[in-house]
Amino acid sequence: MTTMTTMTDTSTAADAPAPAATTDGSVQLRLDGTWLTVCAAARLTPGRGVAVLLPDGRRQAALFLDRAGRLYAIDNRDPFSGAAVLSRGLVGSADGRPFVASPLLKQRFDLETGRCLDDDEAGVGVYEARVSA
């Protein structure tokens, strides 16, 4: 589902993964069978998200990059509050699986499945994302 990409690592740590040079290329989301180009890969910061407005002008996706350079996209709307804020949450990992914690009331969502880790009955949709050259 996700495509590998590498990003400039902005940390100054001596032994952090060596910064790879691929800041070019653009990020795409798969919607109804077609790939929508959303932004330059260089706009993303590892561990942080951005929001994407989908073509219907209402729906939104939250796009994340992890430190290994993997991309994830889930629905941006926090099902607990109704506000479109998941892209502004903090990314983390639990048992090796990436999640984002809602910035409002901190419920966590698995970035691969959209499942809410703190409430079996809640979840959000997921999108395929990739970097195209």
Place this chain on the structure above:
Amino acid sequence: MHPNAPVATPDTPPEKTLVLVGHGMVGQRFLEALAEQGLTTTHRVVVLCEEPRPAYDRVQLTSYFSGRTPDELSVTDAEFIEKHGIELHLGDPAEHIDRRARTVTSRSGRTLAYDTLVLATGSVPFVPPVPGKDAAGCFVYRTIEDVLAIEAYAKENATTGAVVGGGLLGLEAAGALQGLGLGTHIVEFAPRLMPAQVDDGGGAALLRTLTGRGLAVHTGTGTQEILTDDAGAVRAMRLSDGAELEVGLVVFSAGVRPRDQLARDCGLAVGERGGITVDERCRTSDPAVYAIGECAQAADGRVYGLVAPGYEMAQTAAAAIASGDDCDAAFTGADMSTKLKLLGVDVASFGDAHGAAEDCLDVSYADSRSGTYKKLVVGADGTLLGGVLVGDTEAYGTLRALTGSVPPVPAEQLVLPAGAGAAPALGPEALPGDAVVCNCHNVTKDAVQACATLPEVKKCTKAGTGCGSCVKLIGQLLPQSGDQGLCGCFAQTRQELYEIVRTLRIASYQELLDRHGRESARGGEGCETCKPAVASVIASLAPAIGADGYVLDGEQAALQDTNDHFLANLQKNGSYSVVPRIPGGEITPDKLIVIGEVAREFGLYTKITGGQRIDLFGARVEQLPLIWAKLVDAGFESGHAYGKALRTVKSCVGQTWCRYGVQDSVRMAIDLELRYRGLRAPHKLKSAVSGCARECAEARSKDFGVIATASGWNLYVGGNGGATPRHADLLAQDLSDAELVRLIDRFLMFYIRTADRLERTSAWLERIDGGLDHVRDVVVDDSLGICAELEALMADHVTHYRDEWGETLADPERLARFVSFVNAPESPDPLVAFVPERGQIKPDLPLLTLRPLEGSSAR
């Protein structure tokens, strides 16, 4: 209710009536035991309570002076009383018992017929018959009413007080007088303090430490007379050695006497030296009448003045009432072990502390420098019989549980402090399974270990819910109790991470995680708990470790909570609020107008905050830079309402205008706010400066509060409003401007260095070993020799401070993140919408109501 009126529903009248006289700690425990035995369903239970309030924690009485309210001291759960249909009559003592008719008559005239009568009347303080003992200003120390009366009297009439009696209760009372800010004397007839609990060596260690804390201790001296003034109020006290102490108030704490008068009057047997005689089932000489707690003389002939034996008697009596003649519960005597913190000094004694057994030996260790004294009493065969610990009671739980057995290591090793000679490698593992870990509730190590967490232990076994002295040992017996780690990613505490970052100069979260994180978390993404916590540590050490102080640069940007990331506070609908800094709450009309204009232009909801500034709500992400461009232009800076950082320093108008003011509180508030603005801390920091003791700025509810005096400033620390309010404690008095700033610098940096994540100064001060005294030692007396370093760190912070909004606006790259959508920078979020209310806007909520995640806390 009419006397004798039936209480239960008419269709199931309980057959029998049980009357309890006295609702103290033991009485309440007895009611709980009745309920556990199912007796509340078979009996009508009526309680006569002399005090105007239901049972409360008498043991913790003195904590009233550190802020516990009478309500918080309560040990009575109204729901419990109601659920079990218990009739509780407050302020209505029993006055007469007619054993033949089996009735009790109360002061209000109630006559209650009983089948079973239980006396739990406790004790009454003993007041020696010295002339003047009834003068105004003489008190005893036993009830909440006593405490309130002492407090009220001291406020109006006394600056110095004396306590008659240097035993456990006397020291408690002395703690209360100190808590009231009175100069305090203790007069003890015996040659040492706490004669009943400790030996000469222990008493000497105690004396040294207490004298060091400003108490005047007079041992080996009696009280001869209380001298009064013309109005009949206490003015001084004459001692047996002829000396006169000028005091405005006297508290008698010379021991207690069992309250057995009711029993005597109705012909029940009482002991020679008082106390209602009971057998092993706690029955008096009349089988229908039981006596428990401090009013009873147990089957072993002793009257126990401690709560744990009382609880055991309560259990025994309830079991005896439940099972009648086949009762196998018995109270044959109890251990007099105690562990106390008196006036900040830990004191414990257990088992045969005085070495009364034949052929026993004692092993002791004394260090007068640190005020530590330890003595163990060992039998001829090596059995540990008891001991006394003063100053360091670390080993109390383990030693008490080992009493009666031969310890696995020689006794002399057990008294040596850790690090001296061979390590006393005696952990809780060494305890046998049937060792009693919690004395109050008689809970064994095995029972504790059947549970997984402390809350579970408390719920299932009640261990730890009495005096609390066993909680530490329980913690050591529970699985993974050693894991104090910050979160699933780090096994270290925040303080440990702070030290790692500081000493190894690690300026990167990833590096910290990959090198120092838990094995399983290394190389991962971290989590929402440790990321902001580490970001805060790095930010507060930034200049010292060579990191960039700007919180949104590079990796730091990815670590911050959304509020810090957008330098604004996220609201429930996804919009943000904007709080410009208004130092000290002082603002010019022109600046006020700018705020008004900005709010009007962007249509923001505007509100005066509780922190003497103005909050503008309802800004969308992409509006934040536009709004701040105008504010920065007019000379405003970020107010850090979003950060775990200094919020506001509130001020009162002070000397400049106020007829009472003695210092310029506004100027000082502004100076302090500008000095500490932007400082990142484990939690938010608030402050205030008042121009005189009227305290209009509410400085004592702040993390650091300053109150003007005629000759300078008083500094208070550890105050808190919010969910768990706490009044700040006085750290130092009459400081000059420079001394004040220097002390605050040190205090804040010491807090930042040692506090836990999201721990306000109030909670920190309560938690750290030694509390306020320790903090004072460190920041006032430089006992750790770190003050120069703390000051240097603060100086670094002050020189490197830059306004985050000013910096952000100056950098187009940083500004690029302030968009709702990465692919449509111009579009606003269609879900952020508003409707009008009272002439302003409010969020038009998309649909749902917010439901907090269990265990989550507001950030």
